[in-house]
Amino acid sequence: MKRSIGLMVVLLSIFMSCSFANELIKEAIEKFARENFGSEATIVSLQIRSFPSSFDKIQLTSHSRSKSFFSFLFKAYQEEKFCGYVRVECELAIFTDVLVANRTVRSNEVLSENDVTFQRVNLLTLNVEHCTDLNQVVGKIARRMFRQNEPLDARYLAKPPDVKAGQLLIAKVSIGSVFATAQVRAMRDAYVGEKISVRNVSSGVLIEGLLQEDLTVLVIGG
Known part of the structure; x- marks a missing residue:
């Protein structure tokens, strides 16, 4: 005992x-x-x-x-x-609800609300800039493919370009105090504030200018 x-x-x-x-x-x-x-x-x-x-x-x-x-x-x-x-x-x-692809999203596709859904995940398992708000993804272009149920990575989402390649624009050319305009065609996608290469529709000459808020191209020096 x-x-x-x-x-x-x-x-x-x-x-x-x-x-x-x-x-x-x-x-x-x-x-x-x-x-x-x-x-x-x-x-x-x-x-x-x-x-x-x-x-x-x-x-x-x-x-x-x-x-x-x-x-x-x-x-x-x-x-x-x-x-x-x-x-x-x-x-x-760290458990939280993040946005994942509702289907396989291919590169250069524009995301809609129907393409995404919320899923609860452990953030410590992810190596992405996760998204928790629909405004972060809806209307954005996927810069790489996302598989179904894969968390969306903000680093690979971009807003659609303000101008698309092939789009017709008006170029404003400044040579000293003289201004002229010409119809041009964008050679690539671009955003406002970026330099963009355009081709003069009449002459075929390739020029470069700055894309303005009104989507005209400002060319300094001709």
Whole structure:
């Protein structure tokens, strides 16, 4: 009977020690997650790979990351004396709703509201500038292909050009104090404020100018 009671006390002591160690490690990783990823970061899973038999304090020494999976190395202390290392593997997450392609979207397609949908994902698994607002994607041109259910990347979305290749425009030519106009054809897509190459419809001469707000081309020096 006494032996059974003694065994129970030992087991209880080990259980309490492990519970304390788990809480200590969990608190340290939660602190790391908050400081590096904000208050919304959470622990999805946690595995303690190795640790000393007893410790009352830990200090983060190093960590490595592969997307949402992290490996941590802590120094462990017992009454302020170093007593070994704690090795932990865990997955962290920041869950949020992001816009993904509702179908396969090919490069140079213009996105409509029907082409996208919201999907809840772990942001730490992504390597994209994710989109959370329809205004970020609707009406934009895809600069690469997005597969169905793939999160949209704002780096590869662009507004449609203000002028398209082949479009007829009016060029305003300034030579000193003399101004003249000519009908020209855009040689490429362009946005307001950009330099654009255009070809004079009458003469076939290729010229370059600045695309203005009114979609005319300002040419300085003829």
